[in-house]
Amino acid sequence: MERAKRLGLVVGAFAGALLTAPLMVVFFFGNRLFGLPFPPFDLFDWVGRVLPGPVVTFGIDSMIDLMRLVGLDVADTAKLAERSLALVQFFVGGVVVAALFFAFLGLRRARAGHLDGLAAGVLLGLPVVVISLSISQARVSPIVGGAWMVVLFLAWGLALAWAHRRTVAAAEAAGGGGERAVEALDRRRFLVRLGAASATVTVAGAGVAAFLARGERESVSASSMAHRTETGKGTPFPNAMDPVVPAPGTRPEYTPLKDHYSVFIRTEPTVLEAADWVLPITGLVERPMRLTLEDIRTKYPVHDQYVTISCISGRVGTGLIGTTLWTGARLADVLADAGLQEGARYLDITAGDGYHETLDLELLETEERVLLCYGWDGHPLPVDHGFPLRIWIPDRYGMKQPKWITGIEVTDTYRKGYWVERKWDKNAIVKATSVVDTVAVQAAAEMNGETLVPVGGIAFAGVRGISRVEVRVDGGPWQEARLRAPLSESTWVVWRWDWPFEEGEHTFEVRCAEGDGTPQIEEKHGNRPSGASGLDHETIEA
Ligand SMILES: Nc1nc2c(c(=O)[nH]1)N[C@H]1C(S)=C(S)[C@@H](COP(=O)(O)O)O[C@H]1N2
Numbered sequence: 001m002e003r004a005k006r007l008g009l010v011v012g013a014f015a016g017a018l019l020t021a022p023l024m025v026v027f028f029f030g031n032r033l034f035g036l037p038f039p040p041f042d043l044f045d046w047v048g049r050v051l052p053g054p055v056v057t058f059g060i061d062s063m064i065d066l067m068r069l070v071g072l073d074v075a076d077t078a079k080l081a082e083r084s085l086a087l088v089q090f091f092v093g094g095v096v097v098a099a100l101f102f103a104f105l106g107l108r109r110a111r112a113g114h115l116d117g118l119a120a121g122v123l124l125g126l127p128v129v130v131i132s133l134s135i136s137q138a139r140v141s142p143i144v145g146g147a148w149m150v151v152l153f154l155a156w157g158l159a160l161a162w163a164h165r166r167t168v169a170a171a172e173a174a175g176g177g178g179e180r181a182v183e184a185l186d187r188r189r190f191l192v193r194l195g196a197a198s199a200t201v202t203v204a205g206a207g208v209a210a211f212l213a214r215g216e217r218e219s220v221s222a223s224s225m226a227h228r229t230e231t232g233k234g235t236p237f238p239n240a241m242d243p244v245v246p247a248p249g250t251r252p253e254y255t256p257l258k259d260h261y262s263v264f265i266r267t268e269p270t271v272l273e274a275a276d277w278v279l280p281i282t283g284l285v286e287r288p289m290r291l292t293l294e295d296i297r298t299k300y301p302v303h304d305q306y307v308t309i310s311c312i313s314g315r316v317g318t319g320l321i322g323t324t325l326w327t328g329a330r331l332a333d334v335l336a337d338a339g340l341q342e343g344a345r346y347l348d349i350t351a352g353d354g355y356h357e358t359l360d361l362e363l364l365e366t367e368e369r370v371l372l373c374y375g376w377d378g379h380p381l382p383v384d385h386g387f388p389l390r391i392w393i394p395d396r397y398g399m400k401q402p403k404w405i406t407g408i409e410v411t412d413t414y415r416k417g418y419w420v421e422r423k424w425d426k427n428a429i430v431k432a433t434s435v436v437d438t439v440a441v442q443a444a445a446e447m448n449g450e451t452l453v454p455v456g457g458i459a460f461a462g463v464r465g466i467s468r469v470e471v472r473v474d475g476g477p478w479q480e481a482r483l484r485a486p487l488s489e490s491t492w493v494v495w496r497w498d499w500p501f502e503e504g505e506h507t508f509e510v511r512c513a514e515g516d517g518t519p520q521i522e523e524k525h526g527n528r529p530s531g532a533s534g535l536d537h538e539t540i541e542a
């Protein structure tokens with residue numbers, strides 16, 4: 001009996017693995033080809049939303065620490081890591097349900113019939129289907145999506161019951177003695193064949209999916225080419241003539257779109273169709289409106305603004321910061337059109353992925369630059385970055401600035417934003433920060449008998465600007481760096497300092513001061529709840 005129980009658990013887990021992997025691949029196909037739901041991501045997104053804020057934050061922090069520990073670029077790999085976790089979570093779920101199923105039948109000494117199989121399918125599938133339908137961003141109707149998931153989960157259950165009959169149940173029927181060897185051989189043969197079939201489906205599926213994903217990327221960039229306007233590219237940058245040339249190895253002053261960091265709460269970006277998108281402006285307004293994208297683009301003056309945006313969860317020196325040209329209509333112009341009623345105090349801005357944030361209307365009294373933004377780099381907003389509409393609020397971390405906006409309600413009551421509910425700062429004003437990007441020893445040059453090494457990086461303090469950047473070597477005196485004129489008053493500043501070369505190991509630290517002279521906070525503090533502070537440094541061996 002003991003042996004049978006153990007055998008049941010092990011073989012069950014094994015069969016579960018062999019059947020869950022192809023199930024996931026089939027789901028992936030349905031998703032890529034027909035926009036059907038992909039439950040592993042939905043499940044993961046749901047877990048992230050219902051878990052208490054501190055648990056989620058701890059999870060994200062640990063993941064990021066681990067990635068930094070092994071030297072991965074967080075901005076590049078965070079989503080990949082999340083997606084991998086989502087797949088593992090679903091896979092483990094399938095394995096556990098299968099193992100329990102085998103163990104349960106073992107206790108009953110039963111042979112799995114079709115009904116048992118269907119029950120297993122329901123056990124794994126029912127919660128997943130309910131969760132997926134409640135959260136999915138699939139482009140098919142819930143009935144089609146639901147039916148598809150039900151069919152696949154039931155098929156998974158039936159296959160599991162079949163695997164049970166061919167393995168453990170066969171063992172019980174065979175009884176003891178010499179037949180045991182025969183059934184063990186049979187079982188092994190069956191599992192090997194099942195394994196081969198599963199591996200074939202999974203590997204071939206992954207290959208074809210990778211191929212399809214490549215096609216998709218190409219079509220996305222092709223369509224953004226077609227939409228290309230004359231803003232941005234083609235026109236020289238406003239600081240093109242600035243004499244301060246960035247030290248070689250400094251990040252690009254204008255971030256290539258494909259390299260711009262991207263952060264969103266879901267495993268996958270939210271896809272909204274321009275054709276059926278409207279922006280309702282409701283609540284305490286004189287004239288409730290429903291604006292199409294065309295309305296927003298054509299009814300209001302167009303504003304272009306070079307903007308640096310950064311994420312509050314970044315550490316000192318983070319890659320979660322980027323600069324591009326934002327294009328949009330001023331929020332104030334749109335609100336003037338709607339007419340605010342007496343008592344209007346906040347905007348409750350909602351988004352297609354369930355994200356939401358609150359804007360205090362008091363801010364608009366002193367800050368007219370807030371944009372409802374539909375363009376980046378002269379293109380329509382990329383899907384990852386909030387197509388068709390996002391907001392820009394100067395001086396705030398990204399978390400205050402919803403992408404994929406689907407509604408603006410004018411209210412008299414304050415509602416915490418998505419991340420504020422999860423204990424992040426409700427104002428989220430960007431902290432001044434400065435970063436060493438490069439100590440370009442390979443670009444050393446002779447100047448008046450001295451060997452000078454260009455050192456450089458960026459400094460950023462929202463629209464408060466940067467008035468000074470200083471560098472020190474090995475804890476020595478602070479030396480003033482040269483500042484390149486920024487692309488605009490709302491972007492980072494590129495700085496450069498030429499270091500009189502000395503052999504050996506050296507540590508370079510940088511600090512900055514805001515436009516009005518306020519020094520950056522040198523005291524080390526983690527990102528939570530208001531954004532990281534402390535000095536960035538870079539150590540070299542020359
Ligand atoms: N709808 C929506 N908007 C959002 C988010 C989100 O998850 N959903 N994340 C916010 C956060 S935390 C940041 S840092 C910025 C990132 O913008 P980017 O991806 O274009 O760099 O988007 C903000 N707006």
Ligand SMILES: [Mo]
Pocket residue numbers: 263310311312313398399
């Ligand atoms: Mo963020």
